Amino acid sequence: MAILLSLGRFTLGRAVGVGFAKINGISLIRRTMHLQQNQAFVNGKWVGARSGETFEITNPANEQVIGTVPDMDVDDVNEAIGSAYDAFYDKGWHNSTAKERAALLKKWFHLLEINRQEIARIMTAESGKPIAESLGEISYGNSFVEWFAEEARRIYGEIVPTPQANRQMMLVKQPVGVAGLITPWNFPHAMITRKASAAIAAGCTVVIKPAEDTPLTALALTKLAEEAGFPKGVFNVITSSRKNAASIGELLCKSEKVAAISFTGSTEVGRLLYKQCSDGIKRIGLELGGNAPFIVFSSADLDKAVTGAMNSKFRNCGQTCISANRFLIQDEIHDEFIARLTEKIKALKIGDGSHDGVQIGPLINHSQVNKVTEFVEDAKQKGAHVVYGGHQLSQHGALFFEPTIITHLRDDMRLYKEEIFGPVVSVIRFKTEEEALQIANASQRGLAGYFYSNDLNQVFRVSKLLETGMIGINEGLISSAEAAFGGIKESGIGREGSKYGIDEYVYIKYLCYGSLE
Template structure:
């Protein structure tokens, strides 16, 4: 993006001076720039970006060039856009993006964790833009909330259809900015669309979309004390302006399962995506607008790392915002919860996990290994529900480890854009270093390395080998803390009580898994485990039809199912003496 600069002292082309003085946007392809701007070295140009020379903030909608969807993209660089069938997904015509030109809010780069190439540059917004977004959201609330459930359902359904039609491009954007294998990205796109489909259907259910119930009155006539008096109505109403802060590891899935129910209920939504993965959110919102969802009903705030705190604080403390939904770390969730307390704001939190994976002696070992693989190494172990702590019955530990080692050795680590890749990079070099340090600590403390345990620097700085370590101490950080990496830590147990105690020995309570063929044990253990989600003989547990969420320090509230809809409505009780 070109930034404002002095005109004096150099010879500028006449078209350049005219547009600069009149405040008109200057639109140049990289080739045109090189031919016409001899002062190119003094400035920063990104391939396929439109250029504005206004000294004040520039709205992206003003800079967009009509009819040039295929060769000018604001948000994506050529590294990304050349892979897309529909380049317009990242065009400049997304409404309500304000480009800052100075200070901390300069556009920031989106770097692919696999190749370390810049795949996009995105505007960084601050408190001012956040306040404006909140005002627009509040202004549009009344008209959106007064629409019928059927109307909202049709728009959300159309949005889902567009997402599925553009699934290939969205998955490429996702893989390039977060690194997960292209097949996983495609799976996430369809997973997110399933939430939109589900909440499109929920929007027309009377109990969800502003409907209510007429209940028998409990009041008696004051004269005879037995004749019913009056009418009682219980109504469900949209809670109002809602804010969502979403993570980088599921850049569409988390947006879909927050925005879907919010819009279905009649709320307006403001989403702040991770600064690491804003491009997927931009593309998804563009499709929402194409589906007919009003631009002020679903807004997006992108911010770099330094600006994120002021954006988050404004969303939490502003009394106009009635609901905050956050998916991310426990530490940040606690801070947001404190900030929301000033306005007694409703909060939904899906926070960290440290999932145990128990394999009892009566389990089918092959089934257990398949479940373990699907849970542990998906997205390079960077999910809140992936199994971290493997608690294996002593009698089958060797058999389990032998089979699991063979499966892990079959993983193909590499560029997520390649079809053969089954595990991509971690998100940042810092994430890799954190995992590597914990593995080395565990080994020094006496753990045995079965497989992996090293950085794959020959591939890139964000790659770490899929790892298995056994005999890990309970006091080791890699056991007691959420790993968020491709490391399976193994300990053994001898009886059921011991296994349950080990699994529950954590402040987290999101997901837990166990494998058994004994139906009595399945019910007994499920009831004793302190988790919001229990997976039995399987490692894939999330669905739009099921309530997702944790207990203890893993969060508050539920996403998915009809319970996810109740997070966005208020209950109003009306008594009528008629």
Template sequence: MSDYKLYINGEFKDASDGGTFDSINPYDRSVNAKIAKATVDDTKEAIKTARRVFDSGVWSGKSKEERSAVLKQIADKIKENSARIQELEIADSGSTFKKSKDDMILSYRAMSTFSKLALTDLDEDPGISKEGFSKNMVVREPVGVVSAIIPWNFPLQMACWKIAPAIAAGCTIVLKPAPETSVTALELAKLIDQTDLPKGVVNIITGDAEVGEEMVTNPMVDKVSFTGSTEIGKRVMQLASGTMKKVTLELGGKSANIVLDDADMELAVDGTLYAIYFHQGQCCVAGSRLILTNKIYDDFIERLKNKMMKMKIGNPADKDTDIGPLVSEKQQKRVLDYIEIGKKEGARLVYGGGIPEGFNGYYVEPTLFADVTNNMRIAQEEIFGPVLSVIKVKNENDAIAVANASSYGLAGGVWSTDNDKAMHFASKLRAGTVWINEWHLLNDRAPFGGYKQSGLGRELGIEGLKSYTEVKHIHVDELKDRKKKFWYNVTVPVE
């Protein structure tokens, strides 16, 4: 069993009070590792370190080329160690072999992409300069100290999504992974420690709500970047407002998956299964609401059921496993409770709905509900589990109204063989990401974030990089004669 420590100022440290917690394997409930549990004092130390290092200019003063080179070093370290870290992530989070392998690639890609984006000149010419009168520049500077709090569903990838743009912009950062899945973020700390990144630029701590609250309220922090539930996101926003910090929130979703009558049905069925059951539905963009017209409703549900019967529930470490465990006993109970809610609300259980036999871990069968109405809780609330709600509409135009009748707006999808028609539907969806004949495919160079209660701001791409900067307008006046100044004769006594 491994021991993991906090990473503060380039040193691996025990918690100040010696506290620890266990990493539990969701597959068999065994203990993987013992992890140092940060206190509020440890958190203050990490933030103080990040503040001191940022203000020193040892990183914020580096050139774009120097920052880019270090990001590439981190990316290369991830790539070199991906097989080992993948095994740890499977044991720590219950991610399947297939999913965790992709996570390693995407984590590398995030660091690699931002090593390139770090070279981007973000400064602008506002077009208001006038020769002989004034020169104007709009420059972007690193925002400062960043507190980043990430969820348990994509541990390494989320850590890279926060760290990469922050340090590419010249910021320093304190990162807190979720208690359920802290191992790979702390493994990332070991890799970062082997690069040329100055000590104290990246600090990684663990802990519970009181640690998170200190990260959000501490006056030395300039920006908070949070990924998690909408409920907690609202609390983060409220706490951060006390010191008017910049806030980026990537929150929950209840994404609508619309299959139009002319869709390639075989493709749409496979895509629908992937949209919801990928990572056991523990994904903010999961296609958890399936919207079908009367014309294709019964046939499509039957196709889904037949395919679901062939999905393999198994050990997440096995290469052919489709469905692994949920991350924790708490999450398992949450999902099972929602399944019972769906039954009581009158939804028809077509498939699944229980705990599969033969497993000791936190498993829930892939579950399919039909005859769901859009006002049911299972259609409106984020379950974060392998539960698909199918909603019938009279016609395709009604599908848009149902899709948008949600407090969320993170993602959505449309399946059709008519691209113009699909684009029309995509333009009507109130969501930050819309897929056409695809799902879950994100690009590090494209912005990611949500409408409505799915969040504030954007991550990834140039928009994500800019979110870690402050904007400054510099005006250089070139008039030599003070009498030609616009304010002469206004507030200055005339001689």
């Protein structure tokens, strides 16, 4: 049996397996397929590196090898860029209709939904995050595909009133061309779907470079994109180890065939890519590191604040760019907040994310474990007080670190100033609203911020004065497909998700029709 839908020049769907699933009230045939791939995807074909080189992917929970993928270099990536370029210009993707692109994205969305359990299994195995979180990320990531499938048909232009009677002025939006997408390991599904679905909805073709720690999830998504029927060259995924990552990033930024770059990752790497894109004055979107303040004022509902702290801090073991990083707690409620939070943290179940009920998995790699350990030791040596935790958990595995609460922080400690990307709650006591804002804004990172208050006047004041691109007000989970995701200062430029996510992949063309009668 098969699901087939023909729209214009593109036929969607292929033969599928046995069983049924229902999504949004629509019965679909359930597919039974193995999604773990060991090759990259270029011009509609599964390929290895020209050199024949591969690299291993390991499970952070036990450091066992779970697969190998091609270790591609710039020659391989040049081929992928060429296929994306040809698909856009020579094979007509730039002339595809919004309806056709929307239909392809909807088909991809349905396949992603049907295969969510298999994708989650792969994601947990290579990233270490608990299976419940992997499933949550899949729901989140899939929502972008659904959202941009709908937004594809709402890329509107304008007719502008003209100052001359014999002229007509129009503004139209057109796709920029090939988009290079460089994605991180902490959200290996959602960061690809958030970028790729927006680019494809706009009419671009894509070359995706997933993080070297988590390429298997990317390739699983690619297998389903292939099944959805994307034309050859529209959707390309290349894999590489760390040794080739820098040269590939530079090629994507400097290639004249690549019109736009979207990168999610560290500010340091983002700064380098920004410089490399400057040679060609290339379109670039950057979602970079954060240093999110989490402020709890004395008027706050402490139960809600503690729940928000747990949600914001410990998702993916603290390895998210919008994790609460600096906990600013007002004097009057400081001790009670710490006591309540400690009890919650003590109850967390730690272990292999594939096991039922696990809430905290391992950190992604040894580099990250070393960083978290160094930050904690630096604070301890300079007089900070460890309320709970503070150690590696070797009984679970080499990459596990205990959920930790540290108080009595000072501004000469790394925990005070830098993003830790780990399960450490760094607490700073403050007296006044002005002091809290001064501390919160004394950072060049401005991605997300959170605060808890039941004082309406304070809510409006702090919302206006807190220097971040996104704010959770009495809320610790702020991401959704409908929201404009992005930061200010050194946390990036551009926005992802929402209706503004399309803007990263289109340009406005002004048309002036003259000599009209």
